[in-house]
Amino acid sequence: MLFARPKEIIEYRSMLWGLILSELRTRYRGSVLGFLWTFVNPLLTLLVYTLVFSTVMRIHLTHYAVFLFIGLLGWNMFSGATLSATSVIVRQAPMVKKIYFPREILPLSVVGGALMNYLFSLVILIPFLLLSGYEPNVYWLYLPLIILIETILTSGFALLFASVNVYMRDLEHVLQIFMMLWMYLTPVVYTLSMVPQRFLPIFMLNPVTDVISSYQDIFYYEHSLDWKGFLYGTVVSVVILLIGWSVFHRLSRRFAEEV
Amino acid sequence: MAQAEWAIEVDHVSKAFRVHTEKNPTLKEKVIYARRAKHREFVALRDVSMTIGKGTTVGLLGVNGSGKSTLLKLISRILYPDTGSIHVRGKVSSLLELGAGFHPDFTGTENIFLNGSLMGLSKKEIQYKLDEIIDFSELGDFIREPIRSYSSGMYMRLAFSVAVAVDPEILLIDEILAVGDAAFQAKCMDRLRKLQSQNRTIVIVTHDTGAVERFCDRAVWLHNSRMVLDGDPSDCVQRYLQEAFQNASEGANVMSFDRVDESSTDLSHVAAGDAVAATSAQEDAAGERVGGHEVVLTTVAAHSEMGTDIVRAGMPLQVVLQATCRVDKANVVFGVHIETEDGVLLYGTDTRIDLTGPRSFVAGEQWQVSLQFEQLALAPGHYALSARVFTEAGEPLDIWPQCAHLTVVSEPREVGYMHMAHTWTFEPKGVKV
Numbered sequence: 025m026l027f028a029r030p031k032e033i034i035e036y037r038s039m040l041w042g043l044i045l046s047e048l049r050t051r052y053r054g055s056v057l058g059f060l061w062t063f064v065n066p067l068l069t070l071l072v073y074t075l076v077f078s079t080v081m082r083i084h085l086t087h088y089a090v091f092l093f094i095g096l097l098g099w100n101m102f103s104g105a106t107l108s109a110t111s112v113i114v115r116q117a118p119m120v121k122k123i124y125f126p127r128e129i130l131p132l133s134v135v136g137g138a139l140m141n142y143l144f145s146l147v148i149l150i151p152f153l154l155l156s157g158y159e160p161n162v163y164w165l166y167l168p169l170i171i172l173i174e175t176i177l178t179s180g181f182a183l184l185f186a187s188v189n190v191y192m193r194d195l196e197h198v199l200q201i202f203m204m205l206w207m208y209l210t211p212v213v214y215t216l217s218m219v220p221q222r223f224l225p226i227f228m229l230n231p232v233t234d235v236i237s238s239y240q241d242i243f244y245y246e247h248s249l250d251w252k253g254f255l256y257g258t259v260v261s262v263v264i265l266l267i268g269w270s271v272f273h274r275l276s277r278r279f280a281e282e283v
Numbered sequence: 284m285a286q287a288e289w290a291i292e293v294d295h296v297s298k299a300f301r302v303h304t305e306k307n308p309t310l311k312e313k314v315i316y317a318r319r320a321k322h323r324e325f326v327a328l329r330d331v332s333m334t335i336g337k338g339t340t341v342g343l344l345g346v347n348g349s350g351k352s353t354l355l356k357l358i359s360r361i362l363y364p365d366t367g368s369i370h371v372r373g374k375v376s377s378l379l380e381l382g383a384g385f386h387p388d389f390t391g392t393e394n395i396f397l398n399g400s401l402m403g404l405s406k407k408e409i410q411y412k413l414d415e416i417i418d419f420s421e422l423g424d425f426i427r428e429p430i431r432s433y434s435s436g437m438y439m440r441l442a443f444s445v446a447v448a449v450d451p452e453i454l455l456i457d458e459i460l461a462v463g464d465a466a467f468q469a470k471c472m473d474r475l476r477k478l479q480s481q482n483r484t485i486v487i488v489t490h491d492t493g494a495v496e497r498f499c500d501r502a503v504w505l506h507n508s509r510m511v512l513d514g515d516p517s518d519c520v521q522r523y524l525q526e527a528f529q530n531a532s533e534g535a536n537v538m539s540f541d542r543v544d545e546s547s548t549d550l551s552h553v554a555a556g557d558a559v560a561a562t563s564a565q566e567d568a569a570g571e572r573v574g575g576h577e578v579v580l581t582t583v584a585a586h587s588e589m590g591t592d593i594v595r596a597g598m599p600l601q602v603v604l605q606a607t608c609r610v611d612k613a614n615v616v617f618g619v620h621i622e623t624e625d626g627v628l629l630y631g632t633d634t635r636i637d638l639t640g641p642r643s644f645v646a647g648e649q650w651q652v653s654l655q656f657e658q659l660a661l662a663p664g665h666y667a668l669s670a671r672v673f674t675e676a677g678e679p680l681d682i683w684p685q686c687a688h689l690t691v692v693s694e695p696r697e698v699g700y701m702h703m704a705h706t707w708t709f710e711p712k713g714v715k716v
Binding site: 035036038039041042046050053118119120121122123124125277278280281282 | 396
């Protein structure tokens with residue numbers, strides 16, 4: 025059972041890939057900038073956050089924009105994919121009702137799309153780092169590992185929320201608000217050291233913290249991973265994936281009737 | 284066909300749907316009504332079992348809402364049974380609904396790749412079959428257009444072309460062939476016959492009972508969520524049509540939500556959805572009942588050895604009119620018209636033409652007037668009867684258009700409207716050197 029599902033998904037990999045591509049292709053269809061939005065969007069977001077947090081909130085951190093950009097890209101992949109995946113079964117109702125395919129493909133394709141998007145955004149992040157005076161270092165080699173853990177974590181939440189949302193549609197609305205709070209419980213716009221001691225445990229329990237910190241470790245602080253934290257993040261991610269997948273599997277039997 | 288090697292095994296399967304009284308339950312309601320059933324159950328299939336042998340073509344018959352499509356969806360694993368189990372051996376390709384698995388913004392070609400990948404084909408496999416698929420679909424220049432501009436017939440062409448190209452071991456088809464034009468339908472049937480000859484298994488849902496008789500090895504009649512009959516296509520079709528139309532004419536026409544509580548194959552209470560839809564459509568199309576009603580028709584029915592409103596081609600048919608005279612009336616003529624479903628008059632006769640029957644009637648009298656056809660010369664199909672009472676001068680007394688329906692069935696399925704007694708002869712005339 026444990027291996028039957030992944031095996032079937034591998035059989036349907038061309039469908040997964042097709043959905044990822046169609047997601048990427050249709051996202052900016054009809055807009056003037058088209059695919060360029062993949063790059064323009066994070067830059068504009070960065071601009072807004074930098075303005076607010078360095079001029080209004082007065083966060084003094086050297087190369088604050090770099091710090092922020094690293095965290096934002098990682099966070100956007102997680103939150104964008106999780107939010108979009110939550111409603112994906114309902115959104116794709118016609119397909120769910122009319123054809124058979126392993127239902128996991130739908131949330132996983134959303135995560136795949138977000139992953140592709142993250143990879144594209146590296147095309148701006150790297151020059152951005154270099155222009156800010158950073159130089160490539162050996163710790164960048166950990167990047168694939170961090171991306172892998174983030175993908176596992178995001179897939180877990182995506183599967184969990186996507187299946188629950190079919191039966192309780194409020195989830196997607198609740199989650200939109202909660203995501204905002206979640207971002208501020210993750211060291212994206214400020215460092216962990218800025219967080220008051222009594223709130224720190226919440227940050228430390230949050231598995232996304234470990235992923236985002238790891239990006240910052242290799243890109244911003246230019247040192248190795250905090251292995252203890254990273255191991256915690258990995259274990260939690262895998263556990264969430266297993267929970268998410270088993271809940272999804274159980275709930276997916278009635279998807280075609282409920283959507 | 285020996286059932287030694289089965290392709291589909293349906294074992295005591297039941298399936299109920301929850302029908303939510305309100306769509307999109309909110310969190311508040313979820314909390315308030317937690318644990319309390321806020322839905323009703325609708326049983327779509329009840330204890331259905333069948334084994335379909337490899338290489339068999341099975342037609343599923345039944346009025347709308349009888350559970351046919353649910354069964355197909357269960358076989359294709361879109362739905363899961365509540366109880367019982369379903370086993371399928373081999374690659375399944377299903378054509379369940381129009382437009383499933385198509386992206387409206389993509390071109391025809393792009394959708395072939397998308398749809399093919401939904402059926403588990405790799406890009407390479409699709410590339411290999413692309414030309415064959417496009418050729419078969421005959422979509423021409425439209426293949427490069429976004430399919431949002433397609434008509435339903437064009438959708439179907441694309442969907443069918445992909446579905447048969449994946450070379451399925453089991454093909455499930457739900458009705459959709461009906462939207463294709465005649466030439467393409469014929470082409471689809473040819474392709475299906477080719478699949479039949481390759482020992483593929485086909486399960487088809489259709490309301491074209493003629494197609495079931497011609498094309499299927501076996502028919503299964505579902506009614507009211509249960510399997511009523513499983514066997515020879517002709518027997519199934521005839522019994523199905525007989526029951527469906529009988530129910531329609533008895534007005535047992537409401538689709539009952541509470542078939543949950545009904546225990547059976549009791550056919551008298553059931554929705555004959557299709558037949559009813561057809562009937563009401565015909566009534567809309569038909570003219571109004573007119574006349575002075577000095578003589579009024581009470582019932583009109585056609586009887587044969589097969590039952591009411593149904594007859595086998597070339598067999599006797601009796602049309603029986605019941606009439607009541609309200610006042611003394613002379614020079615009364617009774618007539619019957621047989622029309623096609625769309626109102627073309629095929630045959631009409633009356634007692635004046637045939638110089639028969641009494642002409643004068645007395646107030647209060649009731650008469651039964653029967654018209655006997657020794658050999659009904661109609662080809663298989665659906666027809667309507669109109670009964671007419673008028674005076675020799677042409678004054679309408681009771682003109683009742685399309686007051687009864689007639690279904691003509693037959694084993695060899697001739698085409699057209701007429702059933703003409705005939706024989707073929709072959710004579711050798713030597714050899715041309």
